Amino acid sequence: MKSLFSDDAVSEIRTRIELLQETQNPKWGKMNVSQMLAHCKFPLQVALGELALEKPNVFKRILFSMFKSSLYNDKPWKQNLPTTKEFVVSSDKNFNKGRTDLLEEIEKFHAKKEQTEWPPHPMFGEFTQEQWGQMQYKHLDHHLKQFGA
Template identity: 60%
Template structure:
C-alpha cells in the first residue's frame, strides 16, 4: 500500500494534483474540483491537530472500529461513500486557493514522516505513522481518481 510518508508516493500525489485544473470534471459524485480539494484538506488536518472531530456515541464507535482497517488497506474505496459531516463541502470554493491549501497540508504532513506520536483519531482511536500515511494516501488517491488523474 502506498503512503504519503514514502517520497515517491508523496511526489506522485503532488503531480496528480498539479494535473488538475478548474475545469476538471468528476467521473462520479456531486463535488466540483474546488470542493473536492477543500474536502481533501479536512482529513489531513486531523493528524496535524488542526481539526477535532466530534466523538460519536459508543455504538457508532464500535461500528467504525469494524471498518478501521479498510481505511488503510489495499482495497479501493467504493464510489460515492457517505462522508462525515465535518468533511462535507457544499459551498463554492476557489480552485487556486483550495489547491494551495491542500498542497501545503500534504507538505506539512509529509514533513512529519519520522514522528512517532500522533493524536488519537476521535472515532477510530490510535493510528501508527504507517497507518496515517496509508490512510491519507488512500483518501487522496480515491478523489484524484474521481477526477480522472
C-alpha cells in the same frame, strides 16, 4: 499500500494535483473539483491536530471499528461513500487557493514522517504512523481518481 510519508508517493500526489483543471468533472459524487480540493485538506488537518471532530457515540465507535482497516489497506474505496459532516463541502471554492492549500497541508503532514507518536483519531481510535500515512495517501488517491487524475 503507498504512504504519504514516502517521498515518491508525495511527489506522485503533487503531480496529480497539479494536473487537475478547474473545469474537470467528477466521474462520481456531488463535489466539483474545487470542493474536492477543500475536502481533501480535512483528514490531513485532523491528523495534524488542526481540526477537531466530534467524537461519535459508543454505537458509532463500535460500527466504525469494523471498518477501520479499510482506511489503510490495499482495497480501493467504493464510490459515493458517506463522509462525516465536518468534511462536507457544499459551497463554491476557489480552485487555485484550494490546490495551494491542499499542497501545503500535504507538505506539513509529510514533514512529520519521523513522528512516531500520533493522537488517536476521534472516530477510529489509534493508528500507527504507517497506518496514518497509508490512510492519507488512500484518501487523496480516491479523490484524484474521482477526477481522472
